[in-house]
Structure formats: structure tokens, C-alpha cells
Amino acid sequence: MQAGAAMFFTPLVxxxxxxxxxxxxxxFNLMYQFWLHNTWMPKLGWLEYVFNxxxxxxxxxxxxxxxxxxxxxxxxxxxxxxxxTYVAERADEPCRFGLVTxxxxxxxxxxxxxxxxxxxxDVATARDAWTAIRFVLLRPGWRPDNQGETTEELRRRxxxxxxxxx
Numbered sequence: 001m002q003a004g005a006a007m008f009f010t011p012l013v014x015x016x017x018x019x020x021x022x023x024x025x026x027x028f029n030l031m032y033q034f035w036l037h038n039t040w041m042p043k044l045g046w047l048e049y050v051f052n053x054x055x056x057x058x059x060x061x062x063x064x065x066x067x068x069x070x071x072x073x074x075x076x077x078x079x080x081x082x083x084x085t086y087v088a089e090r091a092d093e094p095c096r097f098g099l100v101t102x103x104x105x106x107x108x109x110x111x112x113x114x115x116x117x118x119x120x121x122d123v124a125t126a127r128d129a130w131t132a133i134r135f136v137l138l139r140p141g142w143r144p145d146n147q148g149e150t151t152e153e154l155r156r157r158x159x160x161x162x163x164x165x166x
């Protein structure tokens with residue numbers, strides 16, 4: 001069992017849910033995650049409106065500017081549709097997988113912890129408690145001086161670059 005899953009599911013056993021039921025749920029979730037991460041499955045019609053499908057999940061992992069900060073739903077995509085974070089995969093823009101800012105290492109521990117360390121540095125050097133809280137709760141790239149690289153800022157710069165190139 002993954003450490004993250006154990007953190008959320010172990011309390012269920014403490015509350016009286018049978019361990020077999022918890023293991024069955026974890027097994028089903030693992031199969032669902034395996035299915036979500038395939039790259040060959042086409043769009044699935046009406047299921048795309050309710051459930052997270054491979055197509056929607058490809059967008060979630062894409063680093064294309066048009067696809068950033070989208071499709072957060074783990075199982076139900078309907079909430080992304082309700083809250084405006086849903087973006088459909090487009091045939092004219094294939095998903096490009098990767099990070100907006102590449103990692104500096106191939107060491108899996110560094111890859112996993114690098115962004116957490118960056119967040120911890122931001123919180124530790126914040127000028128006050130409110131700024132520290134905003135570093136944790138606001139979108140990636142947020143800076144108190146509005147000089148960060150949020151998705152909106154990256155898109156704005158991209159539009160400016162397109163206009164000046166034309």
C-alpha cells in the first residue's frame with residue numbers, strides 16, 4: 001500500500017470498516033488509475049461528461065499552456081465542469097506531457113521532494129503569516145508582488161509574444 005493511501009484509508013479500519021473492504025477499495029482504485037493513465041483510449045462519449053476518463057486525465061498531465069491547471073477530478077469530472085476547471089482534449093493540440101519547469105535531477109527522491117522544498121523555502125522566507133498561508137493555498141507560481149509565473153501570467157506572456165511576432 002502506498003504511504004499516501006495508508007494515511008487516508010487506515011483510519012477507516014480504526015473506525016470499524018473491515019480490512020478486506022478497505023483492500024478491495026484500494027485494489028479497485030489501483031485498477032482505475034491504471035486505466036486512466038493509458039494514452040491510446042479515444043474519447044468515451046457521454047462518460048466524458050460525468051467521469052474522469054483517459055482523455056480528460058491526459059489533459060490533467062499535459063504541460064501545454066491551454067491545458068494547464070485543468071481536470072482535477074479523480075473519479076468525477078462533473079465538478080471540474082461546474083467550477084470551470086474542465087478542459088477537453090483537442091485533436092488539433094496533442095497533449096505534451098512533462099513539467100512546465102523541468103526538474104534538475106533524475107533522482108526520484110529529488111524529483112518528488114524538489115517542489116515541496118521550494119514551497120517550504122517560500123513559506124519560511126515569507127514576510128508575514130498571511131503571505132505564508134497564501135503561498136500554501138494559492139495557485140502554483142503565485143508571488144506576493146504579482147511577479148510570479150502563474151498559468152494566467154504564462155498565457156498572457158504567450159499572447160503578447162504571438163502579437164509581437166505577427
